[in-house]
Amino acid sequence: METLLAAVEASGTAAALRTGRWSYAAVNAAHILGIALLVGPIMTLDLRMLGLWRSVPLAPLAVVLRPVAASGLAVAVAAGLALFSVQAAHYGDLALFQAKLALIIAGAGGALALHRAAGPTLERAAPGRLRLHALLSISCWLGALVCGRLIAFVEG
Numbered sequence: 438m439e440t441l442l443a444a445v446e447a448s449g450t451a452a453a454l455r456t457g458r459w460s461y462a463a464v465n466a467a468h469i470l471g472i473a474l475l476v477g478p479i480m481t482l483d484l485r486m487l488g489l490w491r492s493v494p495l496a497p498l499a500v501v502l503r504p505v506a507a508s509g510l511a512v513a514v515a516a517g518l519a520l521f522s523v524q525a526a527h528y529g530d531l532a533l534f535q536a537k538l539a540l541i542i543a544g545a546g547g548a549l550a551l552h553r554a555a556g557p558t559l560e561r562a563a564p565g566r567l568r569l570h571a572l573l574s575i576s577c578w579l580g581a582l583v584c585g586r587l588i589a590f591v592e593g
């Protein structure tokens with residue numbers, strides 16, 4: 438594992454981010470854009486599943502917000518992996534970073550499982566299941582967000 442992390446830190450991507458004038462800032466901005474596209478739509482859908490805005494049908498909301506959130510996740514992961522390469526060994530050792538990854542995997546896995554069981558517009562899900570999913574999903578994504586932000590404030 439240590440060899441792999443050292444190889445990641447020695448990669449061209451990591452070198453470009455370390456030495457470029459604006460490259461790290463640009464990738465960091467892309468990471469934030471991905472997070473916004475991911476967490477905003479997911480929270481909106483989750484709050485709808487919890488019972489807010491009952492007059493708005495869930496299915497069309499899911500049709501719009503699901504692909505936006507999926508694109509946001511793809512952007513956040515791509516940019517996040519590039520940021521990770523700059524100090525791979527440091528992040529790899531950090532409990533906060535490991536917790537963040539676990540929360541992302543749990544959040545994404547939960548969303549995939551729900552859509553697989555209930556259909557793309559969630560038409561087959563019981564209200565109780567939707568509420569439980571929404572609570573877990575909000576916890577995972579907000580937890581990942583907070584862990585991501587806190588990483589800058591902890592010592593290795």
Ligand code: HEM
Pocket residue numbers: 465468472475476510513514516517518520521522528541578581582583585586588589
């Ligand atoms: C595989 C996916 C991801 C990887 C590898 C990753 C990696 C990183 C890295 C290395 C940083 C810089 C940490 C630092 O030294 O300050 C960071 C920042 C951050 N990440 Fe991620 N990340 C990923 C996905 C996500 C997701 C899905 C979220 C939100 C739910 C998120 C939220 C944040 C936040 C809020 C920051 C702080 C940004 C800032 O203050 O500029 N990350 N991420």
